[in-house]
Amino acid sequence: MKLYGYFRSSAAYRVRIALNLKELDYQQSAINLLKGEQNSEDYKKINPQGLVPTLTTDKGILIQSLAIIEWLEETFPERSIIPGDSWKKAQLRSLAYQVSCDIHPVNNLRVLKYLQQELAVSDDAKTQWYKHWIHTGFTALEAQLDDQPFCCSEQPSIADICLVPQVFNALRFKVEMTDFPKIHEIYKHCNMQPAFIDAAPENQPDAV
Amino acid sequence: MKLYGYFRSSAAYRVRIALNLKELDYQQSAINLLKGEQNSEDYKKINPQGLVPTLTTDKGILIQSLAIIEWLEETFPERSIIPGDSWKKAQLRSLAYQVSCDIHPVNNLRVLKYLQQELAVSDDAKTQWYKHWIHTGFTALEAQLDDQPFCCSEQPSIADICLVPQVFNALRFKVEMTDFPKIHEIYKHCNMQPAFIDAAPENQPDAV
The missing domain is CATH 3.40.30.10 (Glutaredoxin)
Incomplete structure (x- = not known):
């Protein structure tokens, strides 16, 4: 592949x-x-x-x-990356979609570019836009997480697969993670696993 | 339920x-x-x-x-609403996500509200934003559709489930569908099926 x-x-x-x-x-x-x-x-x-x-x-x-x-x-x-019975799978997919349908799409490169280039939005307003959607999405996610090492699970799943890149991105934009302690813990825990470490942006051949 | x-x-x-x-x-x-x-x-x-x-x-x-x-x-x-073998399912999900992850999230109510209220974007610029993401997304989708009555399928699937509400929304925003004849045909075909008719906004108890 x-x-x-x-x-x-x-x-x-x-x-x-x-x-x-x-x-x-x-x-x-x-x-x-x-x-x-x-x-x-x-x-x-x-x-x-x-x-x-x-x-x-x-x-x-x-x-x-x-x-x-x-x-x-x-x-x-x-x-398995969508482990559990069908109800558990549904909960894990729900968390994954909250990131991939409600946070990431409004904050990705092409949308931020449009804000700047077509709408002439200032750097400050663009950063505020970014942080607004992260804050909205992470606040809801944080309320749904429990104290397991991964998102509502003892093992990594599609929810962590979506969450970790989003947190990585948020940290690049200097989002303060103190409001989201559970998300932050999960992020740090994931980043001790080889599968996550090897996938990290800085470890890719095209990293700058 | x-x-x-x-x-x-x-x-x-x-x-x-x-x-x-x-x-x-x-x-x-x-x-x-x-x-x-x-x-x-x-x-x-x-x-x-x-x-x-x-x-x-x-x-x-x-x-x-x-x-x-x-x-x-x-x-x-x-x-089944995700019919076929695992490769077919993947293709249908891919079409569904192109709508639900790349078109709908940037054009939904809360995002359009933010553009107007927080960024003081004009009505014209808001409409242009809306049409830009519809046009970008529909152009790519149109290129992937074949001549089957539903999205790449003889039967309705998750792809049509996501596409039809998006087309309904686009028509409300007066998007011209002539550039997207396959999408438009599928939309019209779906809207002859009872499951789609009964789900249509105008047929809901809270419709205004």
Whole structure:
């Protein structure tokens, strides 16, 4: 399998964690989002959205990080990343979607770019926008977490796979984590696991 | 089961379609988003995000439309809404996430409100923002659709469940659908099915 990604992309980061948790081998191909490589004719042939990640497999091409993660879980069920009975799975997916549908999409690169370039929003207002959505999302998440080492679980799952890249991103934007002690603990705990360490942006071949 | 929703919420609309496709009985409770009922103390006890939908079941409370849809599929596997083998399921989920992670989140009520109230964006610029993300997302989707009556499928799936409410919303914002003939055909075809008709905003008890 080959993963097209970018070291700092949260969505690519999720898939790297999932592949590592499942101990699957994969190659990486870097798509530099800052240089606009995601919009090249060649890349858009494999990813019509012009986004990362893309996973190429012996079945074909798959885009969208959560679709890749669900497919990995169905295809390689060992070392489950959506563990438990169907109700537990639902709770873990719910936490994952709270990050991937309600926090990440409003704060990703292309949206922040639009704010600056099309709406001429100031740097301060852009940072406030970023922090507003993180604060809204993390406050709700924090209220749903218990005291287990991972998100509502003894083992890492799709919820941690989505949460860790989002916290990494929030820390880059200097979000203060003191209001979110449970999230912060889980983040630190995840980052002691090899699967998360090996997936971290700074450990990718294209890291700057 | 009881569904807390709002007639015009795309996310609640998705769950109504899913419940109808599975021919499951459910009650509805209206949360008026324009009146801010989603932020009441009482509602936040069942949905800490202060968003709709919420589904209450004999197992407990579940939030996040996609988590509800996946749980319905696992719990009531008949009349599958994620049909096919694992590769087909992955493709259908990918289309669903392109709507639910990349289009809907940047265009929903709370984001448009923030643009107007916090960033003092003009009505014109807000409409342009809305249309930009619809156009970006629909252009990519259109390129991935084939000529089947539903999204890449002979039967309705999670992809149509996400797409139809988004098209409904786009039409409210007067998006011109001529650039997206396949999406438009699928939308019209879905809206001839009872499950979609009964889930439509105008057919809900709280419709204005």
